[in-house]
Amino acid sequence: MxxxxxxxxxxxxxxxxxxxxxxxxxxxxxxxxxxxxxxxxxxxxxxxxxxxxxxxxxxxxxxxxxxxxxxxxxxxxxxxxxxxxxxxxxxxxxxxxxxxxxxxxxxxxxxxxxxxxxxxxxxxxxxxLTQEKTSMLALTLFNRPTYATKFQDDIIKAKEPFSFIDIANNNSSRQTVLSGKYEELAILAASIQSKTVNLGRVRVNWLDVAGAFHSRxxxxxxxxxxxxxxxxxxxxxxxxxxxxxxxxxxxxxxxxxxxxxxxxxxxxxxxxxxxxxxxxxxxxxxxxxxxxxxxxxxxxxxxxxxxxxxxxxxxxxxxxx
Incomplete structure (x- = not known):
């Protein structure tokens, strides 16, 4: 093996x-x-x-x-x-x-x-067919490895107030991609960048995609x-x-x-x-x-x-x- x-x-x-x-x-x-x-x-x-x-x-x-x-x-x-x-x-x-x-x-x-x-x-x-604008957002953590163990849990909590955001990819302990309604993703992205939602040192990237893949x-x-x-x-x-x-x-x-x-x-x-x-x-x-x-x-x-x-x-x- x-x-x-x-x-x-x-x-x-x-x-x-x-x-x-x-x-x-x-x-x-x-x-x-x-x-x-x-x-x-x-x-x-x-x-x-x-x-x-x-x-x-x-x-x-x-x-x-x-x-x-x-x-x-x-x-x-x-x-x-x-x-x-x-x-x-x-x-x-x-x-x-x-x-x-x-x-x-x-x-x-x-x-x-x-x-x-x-x-x-x-x-x-x-x-x-989707009536509203949708997209995908990648969140990548730059903090030390010990912080990465709770990054995924923090993302789940951060998206709880939003009804139309799904987790699309768990790429690593330091990277998660979200799919969903563009309006909600934009609010979440702004909150992360302004540190209103604290996920640590996170890079926020919009993906160049046609829609919200791997989601509802x-x-x-x-x-x-x-x-x-x-x-x-x-x-x-x-x-x-x-x-x-x-x-x-x-x-x-x-x-x-x-x-x-x-x-x-x-x-x-x-x-x-x-x-x-x-x-x-x-x-x-x-x-x-x-x-x-x-x-x-x-x-x-x-x-x-x-x-x-x-x-x-x-x-x-x-x-x-």
Whole structure:
């Protein structure tokens, strides 16, 4: 067990176009992107090649970004696997969980692309259906580590007066992301910055997103996503992993439960559906890897540097992919 590693896959918020330029010369990555283009009809390589360093990039829609990041992550993982080939447990951040399903061979790459396209469309439409302005707010603590142990509890107390704010991500003991009604988030942000609400030394960042992901505001996406999930085949027979309790599970830690995925297709669908409206328990997921499986080394696998940053916040030793 001590020889196992964790492979981490990023979610939607990462920068992928510029960060992937240096990987296009890798034949495995290039072949994966071509395969994805054939399924999605999205010119992924063109989007990457057009991303010049000295130009501002136009914002792309969720329906392009989600399958693009999935394809980039799978391509980089395939290249990584060819070099290493050793066993791993997988953790994906939100969208990254679909990359993890492909990496574990529980979901075929073409099926994952189609499913993620349906997910992106459902989430995009949910954002459009929301009557009020919504957004997401990241809170990052700069205080000493001893203070971080109570940071999460302090955030829960700070949001209690607000009726339309949900916790979207528990990224680490020092970083939480909130989703909800923009008006309430703005009041909370101002209170934190003015020290009316004292959370310690906290950086407040608004996320550049279309809506309040991983919150109640994504509920309109559930029916459409469920229909897509019911059409998707999950291949779990040859991907089982014996958990610390002796149960057969998939080698993927779920965002929803911070536990290994069950092997039953119906339960996999249920978790992926809940993921849209439940918080990403990333901090808890990495904590489980360390406490139950003794895994402290991780390989961030995907575009951008978000996973490297979160791994560092969670005191994981980062290995180069």
């Amino acid at each position: 001590d020889k196992m590693k964790a492979v981490l896959f990023p979610g939607q918020g990462v920068e992928w176009r510029r960060s992937m330029q240096s990987h296009l010369s890798n034949k495995i990555v290039e072949k994966t992107l071509v395969e994805a283009e054939q399924v999605t009809k999205i010119p992924l390589k063109k989007y990457i090649l057009d991303a010049k360093v000295d130009h501002d990039l136009p914002k792309l829609s969720t329906m392009i970004v989600q399958p693009a990041i999935l394809a980039c992550s799978v391509g980089l993982f395939r290249a990584f696997l060819k070099r290493t080939g050793s066993s791993a447990l997988f953790v994906g951040h939100s969208l990254g969980e679909y990359s993890a399903l492909v990496a574990s061979r529980a979901l075929s790459f073409p099926s994952a692309l189609k499913l993620v396209m349906a997910r992106a469309k459902a989430m995009d439409e949910a954002c459009r 505001y994504m509920s309109p996406a559930l029916q459409q996503l469920e229909e897509a999930l019911l059409k998707t085949e999950f291949l779990t027979r040859d991907t089982c992993f014996r958990s610390s309790s002796g149960e057969l599970r998939l080698p993927i830690v779920s965002n929803v439960t911070a536990d290994l995925y069950p092997i039953e297709a119906s339960k996999i669908r249920e978790i992926l559906l809940l993921q849209c409206v439940k918080p990403v328990l990333f901090w808890q997921s990495l904590s489980r890897l360390k406490s139950e499986y003794g895994i402290t080394r991780c390989y961030p696998c995907g575009p951008g540097s978000t996973m490297q940053s979160l791994a560092k916040q969670n005191e994981m030793h980062i290995e180069e992919v």
